Each structure stands twice: as C-alpha cells, then as structure tokens.
Amino acid sequence: EVQLVESGGGLQQPGGSLRLSCEGSGFTFSNYAMSWVRQAPGKGLEWVSHISGSGGIAFYADSVKGRFTVSRDNSKNTLQLQMTSLRPEDTAVYYCARYPGVKKGLGVWGRGTTVTVS
C-alpha cells in the first residue's frame, strides 16, 4: 500500500525551530517529487515547498522562503522540512504529498502533522 506518514509536529515558541519528517512506503520514493502543503486552523490550503526526486531542486512559497528548508534522504525514504524563525502564522496542519509530474497532480497525501507556534 502506498503511504505517507508525517511526524515531528508540536508546540514551539515564536522564533524557534522544528523539523518535520515524512516517510514514504509502498513505492520507489526517489522516483517522485514531493511537496509540503499546510492548512491553518479554519483556513484554506497553502502550498509551502516542493523538491525534485533527486533532491537537487527545491522551491518555496514566499511566506516561508529563507526560513524553511526542504530536503530528502532517498536511502531512508524520508522527506524533511526544517522550519526556523517560526511565527504564530506558521501554525497549521502540515501535509506531505507525492507528485508524479506535470499534469499529474498531488495524488497521494499523508494525514498531516500539527504545528503550533505560540
């Protein structure tokens, strides 16, 4: 079964750091680009970051650029999001999602991990 499982969320003070992880299983992890998407309480979805299958190319939303860093370890089938200089507005459920390629959409999602900055 294809699965993504996020971990690492929690409560952090403003200015602090957190590292989220996403473990993939049931597929060849390195064959897929991956994205992070977040959802603040009661709000819509916000795309956060994206990384290529090799890990060589990454993109960020303007709201997190310079503060968040996405990376991956294909030998461990894991995706990470290092979050620094956290702000209250970073409070959200963070989802990782799998991206097969252009026009294919984010087809597999994890259940999410909750980050609270307060």
Added chain:
Amino acid sequence: AIQMTQSPSSLSASVGDRVTITCRASQGIRNDLGWYQQKPGKAPKLLISGASNLQDGVPSRFSGSGYGTDFTLTISSLQTEDFASYYCLQDNTYPWTFGQGTRVAIK
C-alpha cells in the same frame, strides 16, 4: 505569483443538483491545474489533474474543463458524500498556488 481566484467561496445545494465551481488564473497556466476535495479533519484528495483528467476511482459525476486562465469543476448530480470543500491548485509556475476554496453545504 500567479493568483487563483476561486468562486463561489461557498454554496448550498441539494442532493441531485448540478454544481459548478470556477477558478480563474491571473495569467495563463495551460492546463496545469488540479481539483481537490477535502472533508473535515481529512487530507485533501485529488479528483482531477491536468484540468480534465479524472483520477482512478473518482465517480464520473465529477468533471473538469478549461485551458489558459479559466477552469471549471462540475458535479453533475450532487450526492451526500460530495458535501465537502473543494480547491484548485495550479502547478504551472512556482510558487504553486491554491484557490481560496469552495465549501459545498447541504441546503
């Protein structure tokens, strides 16, 4: 960044109704657009990719159309399980952007 303007933000409809949700991009994105359904407390689910490609297992009452700047998600006959929030996402240009979402509620 490309702005995705989704409308309406919410709607009330009855079982069996035809429902249409639109997304307009601030610049052309070809057909690099997906539609997602989200139920409360759950992760989003991809319904349609490439503006019109229905995902495996998604009921045929869902359909998508559009190219360039204007896109539409149609539910031909609303069912109870379709009451949820819907979002478009453009994956043409970074940063990717979602529409604001449409909440479909029971009338």
